[in-house]
Amino acid sequence: GKAGGTPKSSNPDYYDGDIPFLSIKDMTSQGKYINYTEKTITKWGLDNSSAWIIPKNSLLYSIYASVGFVAINRKDIATSQAIYGMILKDNVSLEYMYYYLTYYKKNLHKLIETGTQGNLNAKIVKNFDISLPSLKEQELIVNYLSLIDIKIELLTNEINQLSKFKLSLFEQIFV
Structure with a gap:
């Protein structure tokens, strides 16, 4: 997995396209399953940023600001850098990981990088000690x-x- 990226907001040609673009707000308002996004980006916006397409039925994990929210996307989407997308291996149940990471949220304070706000990064997420x-x-x-x-x-x-x-x-x- 890896985090997403946000196309420059100063370029209107990067937005209002066909690619759903997930924000933390979308995650917190929809809960377990993500069926839609407020914003969309264009292919050009995707290609000119570090955003990537996360295939449907992947795990989404917020790593900036509102840390530790977990969701499952019901369609292919791109995300901001505040969200880490995970494509799971065949021996891992998507729903199990959803529940596990929801439970794991209580342990995040030990792992969060402090600054103006607590954040995680890809390396920290990849090193989670997960009981499988x-x-x-x-x-x-x-x-x-x-x-x-x-x-x-x-x-x-x-x-x-x-x-x-x-x-x-x-x-x-x-x-």
Whole structure:
């Protein structure tokens, strides 16, 4: 894997093209799966920067500013240098690595380079000490954690519905 790159914003010919261009904001607003990006770049912008195309179903990891966000892209995309794209080997489950790196975020403070803001770099990410069980075990872990995610989503939706119901009762009772 490697980090992306940002075409010069001073050149409008580099932007508003056909290539989705991922930002940290896109990652934090969409969660686990990236289905779209706010910005796009042109082929010229891609060729004249250190940006590269990260194939769909790769792992995306934020390494600048909002460090430690993890996502999976559902389409080919380019990213800024704040995001490290990982193409995994066949013996590694994409979903397992998503969960592992989500968990690993709590350890990042020990590895972050300090400056005005804490950042990681490609070398640090490549040297993460990752526990990797067999692919079969990875898949069992993913299935279990995915079921918990589904339950969390259902309960979150139920809480949101109850909150709306409560507000509508307030309006009926206290008007």
